[in-house]
Amino acid sequence: MTAAAPDARLALVELPTQGKAGQARPRPLTRWVPSGAERLAGVVILILLWQVAFDTGLTTTDTLAGPIQVADAGWHMLASGTLESAIWVSLQRVLIGLAIGIPAGVILALAAGLSRAGDDVIDTPMQALRFVPIIGLEPLVVLWFGIGETAKVSLIVFGVIFPIYINTYHAVRGIDPRFHELGKVTGLGRLRFIRRVVLPGALPGFLVGLRMSVGVAWLLLVFAEQINATNGVGYLITQAETFYLSSEILVGLATYAVLGLISDLLVRALERKVLAWQPGR
Numbered sequence: 001m002t003a004a005a006p007d008a009r010l011a012l013v014e015l016p017t018q019g020k021a022g023q024a025r026p027r028p029l030t031r032w033v034p035s036g037a038e039r040l041a042g043v044v045i046l047i048l049l050w051q052v053a054f055d056t057g058l059t060t061t062d063t064l065a066g067p068i069q070v071a072d073a074g075w076h077m078l079a080s081g082t083l084e085s086a087i088w089v090s091l092q093r094v095l096i097g098l099a100i101g102i103p104a105g106v107i108l109a110l111a112a113g114l115s116r117a118g119d120d121v122i123d124t125p126m127q128a129l130r131f132v133p134i135i136g137l138e139p140l141v142v143l144w145f146g147i148g149e150t151a152k153v154s155l156i157v158f159g160v161i162f163p164i165y166i167n168t169y170h171a172v173r174g175i176d177p178r179f180h181e182l183g184k185v186t187g188l189g190r191l192r193f194i195r196r197v198v199l200p201g202a203l204p205g206f207l208v209g210l211r212m213s214v215g216v217a218w219l220l221l222v223f224a225e226q227i228n229a230t231n232g233v234g235y236l237i238t239q240a241e242t243f244y245l246s247s248e249i250l251v252g253l254a255t256y257a258v259l260g261l262i263s264d265l266l267v268r269a270l271e272r273k274v275l276a277w278q279p280g281r
Contacts, residue, residue, distance in 0.1 A: 065247035070254070073247035082236065087255060089232040090225065093149070094217045094263075097156025101213065104157070105164025106206065110194065112165075113172030113202075123169065130162040135223055147228040152221075159220040163212035171205025172198060204275060211267045218260040 047067050053059050054066030061069060077083035112122040137158060145151040179197050225234020233252050240248035 061246060062244055063246060065250060069247045070250045073245070074251040074254070077236075077248070077251060083233075083251070083255065086231060086233045086236050086252075087259070090221060090234070091259065093152055093224065093232065094156060094221055094259075096153050097160055097217055097220075098213065100153070101157040101160025101217075102164055102210065105161040105209070105213075106168055108161070109165045109168035109172060109202075110198070113169050114194070114198065126162070126165055126169075130166065134159045134220060138223065138227070142227065151227055152224040152229070155224045155227075156217050156220050159216040160213040163216060164206070164209040167205045167209030167212070168202055171202035174205070175201040207267070207271045207275070211264060211271070214263045214267055215260060218256055218263065222256060 050059075050064075051067050054064070054069075059066070065073070074083065108122055108126065111118040112126070113119070134155060138155065141151045141154050141158075145154055175198060179201065221232075222234060225232045226238065229235040229238065233255050237249050237252035240246075240252065
């Protein structure tokens with residue numbers, strides 16, 4: 001009698017998973033939907049509602065062109081080479097801004113995070129400056145660098161430095177003090193300690209800052225390309241605004257969004273690769 005009790009309990013546990021004829025329950029419908037398709041559902045619904053609003057006259061070509069008109073404008077801009085050329089110019093500006101801002105932010109974070117003097121000299125001004133709106137610096141940037149490429153790239157650099165600095169600084173400060181003692185015991189020099197202990201330990205925080213910086217770079221590019229631009233995606237938007245071409249304005253905004261999304265996906269792929277040792281990766 002006592003031996004049968006566990007079997008009875010096991011049968012009660014298995015019973016809810018059986019169908020009426022002893023068959024397993026069918027899988028939920030979402031199991032059969034291709035991976036990632038659920039994420040597109042909201043976008044598709046939004047586009048359909050947008051097209052319905054245009055077809056019913058709630059929006060017009062002058063105020064908000066429909067998705068079909070936007071797609072047609074984008075196709076013509078691609079076919080003429082206008083959009084491709086603008087994307088390349090804008091991408092160069094973002095890459096240059098990141099190439100300057102990322103190393104600068106890392107160097108400042110290491111200098112502030114690894115020494116008391118550096119913390120006193122660097123961190124307080126950086127913490128104060130990060131609350132200054134980057135867009136508010138635009139008049140000063142124009143005064144300092146003129147209205148050429150340097151001004152546009154400088155805005156991106158200023159925006160990129162702070163997310164990199166803040167996240168890397170806190171990652172460096174958060175390294176276990178026992179690693180510092182271990183470095184002293186094993187005779188690691190300053191540079192070897194930074195290379196072998198500090199940089200790997202701060203890598204997760206740095207990547208968080210990198211992901212934020214990439215997003216900030218594309219957001220600031222929208223404003224940077226309003227500074228007397230003669231090319232780039234922002235220039236196309238300004239020209240379209242002049243002639244009330246809402247379809248081309250939306251093409252430019254969609255281009256920014258797609259480029260930003262691709263950049264974010266690349267950073268996330270890098271994060272999964274270099275942090276594969278972390279649990280849950």
